Amino acid sequence: MRNLKISSKADISYFPYKLRELQAEFIYYIQKNIKNGDIIIDAATGFGKTPLILASLLPISLNQGYKIIWAVRTGTETDRPIEELKKINDFSDKKIFGLSFRGKKDMCLLWRDLNLKGELEHDDVSFLCKLHQKDCKYLLNYKYKKIDLIEIATTPLLYSEILKYCEKEEICPYKLQLDLIIFADVVALNYNYIISKDIGWVLQNRINYANSFLVIDEAHNLQNVCSNLNSDRITMGTIRNSLKEMDELNIDGIKEIRQFLNRMKFYFKETLEKIIDEDIEFNVYECIKKCSENLESFIRMIRKINKCGILIRRRKLLDGKAPRSSLYHLSNFWISAISNMNIDGIAFIASKEEDKRESINIEMWDMRSNVFLKNTWKKFYRCIFCSGTLKPIDSFAEIIGLEKYIGKVFPSPFLENAFSLITKDLTSEGEELSEKMAKSYLRAIDIFIKNLKTNIAIFSASYRIQNTLLEYGLKEIIEKNNRKFFLETKDISGKTSRKILDEFKACAKEPIKGVLCATMAGRYAEGADFPGKELEGIFLVGVPFDKLTIKTKLYIEYYQKIYGKLHIFI
Numbered sequence: 001m002r003n004l005k006i007s008s009k010a011d012i013s014y015f016p017y018k019l020r021e022l023q024a025e026f027i028y029y030i031q032k033n034i035k036n037g038d039i040i041i042d043a044a045t046g047f048g049k050t051p052l053i054l055a056s057l058l059p060i061s062l063n064q065g066y067k068i069i070w071a072v073r074t075g076t077e078t079d080r081p082i083e084e085l086k087k088i089n090d091f092s093d094k095k096i097f098g099l100s101f102r103g104k105k106d107m108c109l110l111w112r113d114l115n116l117k118g119e120l121e122h123d124d125v126s127f128l129c130k131l132h133q134k135d136c137k138y139l140l141n142y143k144y145k146k147i148d149l150i151e152i153a154t155t156p157l158l159y160s161e162i163l164k165y166c167e168k169e170e171i172c173p174y175k176l177q178l179d180l181i182i183f184a185d186v187v188a189l190n191y192n193y194i195i196s197k198d199i200g201w202v203l204q205n206r207i208n209y210a211n212s213f214l215v216i217d218e219a220h221n222l223q224n225v226c227s228n229l230n231s232d233r234i235t236m237g238t239i240r241n242s243l244k245e246m247d248e249l250n251i252d253g254i255k256e257i258r259q260f261l262n263r264m265k266f267y268f269k270e271t272l273e274k275i276i277d278e279d280i281e282f283n284v285y286e287c288i289k290k291c292s293e294n295l296e297s298f299i300r301m302i303r304k305i306n307k308c309g310i311l312i313r314r315r316k317l318l319d320g321k322a323p324r325s326s327l328y329h330l331s332n333f334w335i336s337a338i339s340n341m342n343i344d345g346i347a348f349i350a351s352k353e354e355d356k357r358e359s360i361n362i363e364m365w366d367m368r369s370n371v372f373l374k375n376t377w378k379k380f381y382r383c384i385f386c387s388g389t390l391k392p393i394d395s396f397a398e399i400i401g402l403e404k405y406i407g408k409v410f411p412s413p414f415l416e417n418a419f420s421l422i423t424k425d426l427t428s429e430g431e432e433l434s435e436k437m438a439k440s441y442l443r444a445i446d447i448f449i450k451n452l453k454t455n456i457a458i459f460s461a462s463y464r465i466q467n468t469l470l471e472y473g474l475k476e477i478i479e480k481n482n483r484k485f486f487l488e489t490k491d492i493s494g495k496t497s498r499k500i501l502d503e504f505k506a507c508a509k510e511p512i513k514g515v516l517c518a519t520m521a522g523r524y525a526e527g528a529d530f531p532g533k534e535l536e537g538i539f540l541v542g543v544p545f546d547k548l549t550i551k552t553k554l555y556i557e558y559y560q561k562i563y564g565k566l567h568i569f570i
Helices: 023-033 051-062 074-090 112-114 122-131 137-144 160-167 174-185 198-203 221-229 234-244 252-276 284-290 296-320 324-340 369-377 393-399 433-449 462-472 474-480 495-509 550-563
Strands: 038-042 067-072 098-100 184-188 210-215 232-235 347-351 360-366 380-387 407-412 456-460 484-487 514-519 537-541
Touching: 023 038, 038 051, 038 296, 051 210, 051 252, 051 380, 067 360, 074 098, 074 160, 074 184, 074 360, 074 495, 098 160, 098 174, 122 296, 137 174, 137 296, 160 174, 184 380, 221 360, 221 380, 232 234, 232 324, 232 462, 234 252, 234 296, 234 324, 234 393, 252 284, 252 296, 252 347, 252 360, 284 296, 284 360, 296 324, 296 433, 324 360, 347 369, 369 393, 380 407, 433 456, 433 462, 433 474, 433 537, 456 462, 462 474, 462 514, 462 537, 474 484, 474 514, 484 495, 495 514
Parallel strands: 038 380, 038 407, 067 184, 067 210, 098 184, 210 380, 456 514, 456 537, 484 514
Antiparallel strands: 232 360, 347 360
């Protein structure tokens, strides 16, 4: 391992803005300490963490041959460091190349051409890609056209710019991205490419991790991202749809599979009757016993169901439909559940399915963020974790399994510039937002919009709350006030979300201002930059606290078991 050469003062030559309070100290702190170990930085939103970290690392990475991998939670956030890199290039007159990397769902042109019925998930697009490896015109064009990668890799590229270029040339955007990574000084991508073993190989085959700086942006998300990545769920609807899919097949053993699925359906109904108010633990062993003679016969049936699911997916593609299969999903859930049912830190939860009180949701939930993540950080030369909510730093380091590190909290320089109001008699507590309370919120929002002649945002604690406000006239109030209405939906695509964000920000310079409606856990809640007058007022509808459920109880018990009763992180 090479020794980093560090200057005795901050190198600010790559910072493209006028330095504000504490920013030079921030740059020097990273440049001075990066040789000693990983770094945790807590600094408020608006501090300038993205350009500051890039400006801190670029003098080192460019001079000594290190790459910078910038990992974020959402696709929208991957553009932020590349946007700053463009400004750094203009400021420094350098030709530093970087790109924002997206998955196949955002970058596949073939599935758009096929115009398949139904919404596709990432797994569906990967399945489609695998089936058409030999006849996809975009892959074939990329293979046989002469594409000058060096010429393309002369300026930082957002994923949308790569997509636009590939649409024009009729070549595969995903394949072009992969090959451009080799030339990149900075690569911005989703956490999953760093954390997940299933897709992590995409990056490891092209970048030497040991010769790279890893920046984890909005790092407070790591615990939940890790849990979500290793978790899965099925519902009563999964079984019902699986039974319907069996009607489409004509293979040996159908009767046996149907009986198996009906036994599982009956056990789910029995479990549903035990759920009074909140969720309960789900007994995997009992379910296996009720469905089969023993574990071996259960596994045999799951393997048969998996093969049926693959057949259904192929047929749907031939019929011009999204290759979704409940049989395939059900089998994958149980394959994973059987592998993990004896592992401490993995729980199985049964709950009433949201908005469907007669149905049930079975979730495999992984709490082991420290165990799962601790070996990830060791692959990289150095890691930097940043966010505005990492205090206390030592506790955060324990949760993510980080060992050798140094950390610093930078105080917010903006408190005197913020004006906050807390409204009386407004609450979003409870299972549902009542009509009376929703209308009270709408009256307050109406007053808020009337008194701010600027771009504003309305962030709800959940999509449930947002949908209730829309039901009672949120859009109509916004448009009545002569504002442009922009809405983030739950399943919004990367391309659409980028378009909405750009159009909303552009309203700041127009006579008619914009109102962005989104959720506090969605694409626009963090990582999006709103400089100047692009966003000057925010109305928060509720606080996105987790419910006190069996999950909370199990989390506390698990972390008490690991750290003792004085260390509880939820």
